[in-house]
Amino acid sequence: MRSTRIAAIGAGFTLALTLTACAGEGAGSGGGGDDGGEGAGEDATVGVAMPTQTYERWVADGNNVREGLEEAGYNVDLQFANDDIPTQSQQIDQMITQGVDVLVIAAIDGTALSGQLQAAADAGIPVIAYDRLLRDSENVDFYVTFDNYQVGVAQATSLLHGLGLVDEEGNEVDDAPEGPFNVELFAGSLDDNNAHYFWDGAMDTLQPYLEDGTLEVPSGQTNIEQAATQRWEQETAQERMENLLTSTYNSGQELDGVLAPADPLSRGIINALRSDGRGQTIEDGLPVITGQDAEIASIKLIADGVQYSTIFKDTRDLADQAVSAATAFLEGNEPEANDTETYDNGVKVVPSYLLEIHTVYEDNITETLVDTGYYTEEQVESGQL
Known part of the structure; x- marks a missing residue:
């Protein structure tokens, strides 16, 4: 839904x-x-x-x-x-x-x-x-x-925000839809200690919504070993998303959101979803997809309404x-x-x-990344450094 x-x-x-x-x-x-x-x-x-x-x-x-x-x-x-x-x-x-x-x-x-x-x-x-x-x-x-547990919290919060369940700070909203929403979960590389902190922060944030049925994971893949992406590779994430679409969503079942812990994974997931005919942007059907590292290619996707968010460190x-x-x-x-x-x-x-983190959405790209000198407007528009 x-x-x-x-x-x-x-x-x-x-x-x-x-x-x-x-x-x-x-x-x-x-x-x-x-x-x-x-x-x-x-x-x-x-x-x-x-x-x-x-x-x-x-x-x-x-x-x-x-x-x-x-x-x-x-x-x-x-x-x-x-x-x-x-x-x-x-x-x-x-x-x-x-x-x-x-x-x-x-x-x-x-x-x-x-x-x-x-x-x-x-x-x-x-x-x-x-x-x-x-x-x-x-x-x-x-x-x-950075505070890696809070990175996971921020990623999960942005997913919930994209689904209309919480505000930007993670507070529940009065007019939140009931769901259930179908989501899939991705994790980073198991040999990277940070991946476990990201996962723990995200899952602690999502768990109440999974327990009360607001969120469902149709694939049943809800532990980090099942969700892991070796070496954080885009191609590996894309292949897993393709397999999930074939095994779980082949009857046209709707997918509302994807927890992705890094931008290369996000782009692989987007490639798989687009190839499966699930829209080109969020407005025309793509799920809410998170990310991390504010890579310029993903910032372009966020500006274009394709990827929902990323974490800027x-x-x-x-x-x-x-x-x-x-x-x-x-x-x-x-x-x-x-x-x-x-x-x-x-x-x-x-x-x-530990250093602070920021969540980037479409409407604060300029404030967070351009005004601080991290990227230029031209780089954001082109998606290239």
Whole structure:
């Protein structure tokens, strides 16, 4: 059952963190390399390990971290691993062998680098986990990220908002339709720790509506293992959506919404739905589809009324925070944390700095992305950088 309120695209809401800053408690030496915590000086080198260049945001992240570190006067060894775990392991091994003073790591698989983390600790090299938590090791000194549980909450809230069930801030509305609404659920890659936080935040938000029958999942695929998308690949999400349409919706059953945790997945889902003749835009039949990372191609789709929403995480701020943490270690200090309770990696709670997120809808693209200088109007109109 499709709500007539779907066409009313709401304004975005901001989920701001109100965490009190406190000092970090990292286990690193502070200085890295051979300086024994006394500060590495202007000749210091920071190793930056990013997962892939095939995902728009990681290219931007890598470049932003490199530029920030270079502006601070440090040398940078930036490597992309093309989503291949052995490649990333080798790259980090090489950085350690060459004597970098700090490591900034956005892991492909947060559980796959224990040997490298131990080698870094043995060499006195502090390790900063970048957006993806490094798990199952005590040798993680700091974590910079966004509030990933709240990302999931925001995605689910935007789905409910698109269905007319809540307002932009997640409050139930008086004239909400009764439903039931048919929805399908997608999750990220199981080897990415963030995917579990996204899922938990989203499912905690959706659960009351699933329990009272307002939302239904006709496929029955309601756990993260069933919904997962390995390596966050667009093609994998598209194939799963095609399979769902064939197995569950082949009799013309209506699909009202899709929880998608990232923009490449959203675009794959949209491709499958369009190919199945389920409309070209939300106005003429496409379900409400969420997203994340505010990729320019998806921002164009939102502007055109195709994708409903995305979560904007300003990676410029994330890069700045990584630079700030690295600088603190290089100067023999501890980075400032604003969360020392949430991110347990299985061995220790890693002191963290969490950044705020924003939900982007059609009518706040300019305010959120253009006015802040993240994109230009021309880029939004063309859907290209």
